[in-house]
Amino acid sequence: MARIKPQTLLQQSKKKKGPTRISLTTIILCNLMVVLIVLSLVATYRHWYQRGRHGEESGFTNFEDSNGSVDLKKFEKFDLPSFAILNTSKGLITVELYKEASPEIVDSFLDLCQKGHFKGLLFHRVIKNYVIQAGDFQRLGEAEDWTLKAKPHGQFANSLKHEAFMLGTSKVKHDGKGFELFITTAPIPDLNDKLTVFGRVIKGEDVVQEIEEVDTDEHYRPKSPIGITNISLKHQP
Structure with missing residues (x-):
């Protein structure tokens, strides 16, 4: 039997142990x-x-109907939103709602938010160191009378004071279209007979003040349109 040379064995061993190449x-x-x-x-x-x-x-992800709108009736056994964010042309204003103190007004406000009532609503009256007002300019009525006369002539007694940055609405009869929004910009003597407070601003006081500083005409109407783009509702601020 022929003997294999050591050199041949070494070469065969190297060939077997060589790594397998991986293609590119x-x-x-x-x-x-x-x-x-x-x-x-x-x-x-x-x-x-x-x-x-x-x-x-939004706080409403699980409660949207087939049209994408929110049905507040589905919240009867759940907590209603406690905060509203007013997206204005000057910035965001976050408001805490007084659900327990003013339940009927808050319910009406939430319902109107759902229906998109406040989209495009203008701040039609801005009185510095007093109040900014948004609503239907064609339906002012009694609200026009006291907002224009109360501050210059100080007609109200000092029995109750509203703080600055409070959210309220006129006590004039509400029919949906006539819902007015007021944000006070200073402590105001006794508006209890005229204004129902249903919330307070907790973020965006600077935005309220920026709106307060706009140029107005002799009737306190802003010379440039300032409005509410939309209002979103939340459970947390």
Whole structure:
């Protein structure tokens, strides 16, 4: 039997132990798969994050009807929103609602928010160091009388004082269209007979003050339109 030379055995051993080469195509495919997996995970995370954030901000994610609107009747056994964010042309104003102190007014306010009543509503009267008022300019009535005369002539007694940055509405009969919004900009002597307070500003006092500083005509009407873009409701500020 022929003997294999040691040198031949060494060469055969090297051939068997040599590493298997991975083709460039395989490397590229593997890298592409990793990139696709990472992108898929990122997209999934963003989707659920945005969905959760939207639900938190609106407070109504699980209560929308087929038209995308919110039915407040479904909240009868749940807590109604406690905060409203007024998105104005000057910035955001966050208001805490007094649900227990003024339940009927708050319910009416929430219902009108749901119906989009306040979208595009203008601040039609701005009286510095007194109040800013939003509502239907064509339906002023009694509210026009006391807002224009109360401050210059001091007609009210000093039995009760409203603080600055309080949200209220006129005690004039409400029929939906006539719902007026008032935000006081200073402590005001006894408006209890004229104004029902149903909330207070907790964020955006600077926005209220910016609106208060706009130029007005002799009837306290802003010379440039300032309005409410929309109002969103939340359970948390």
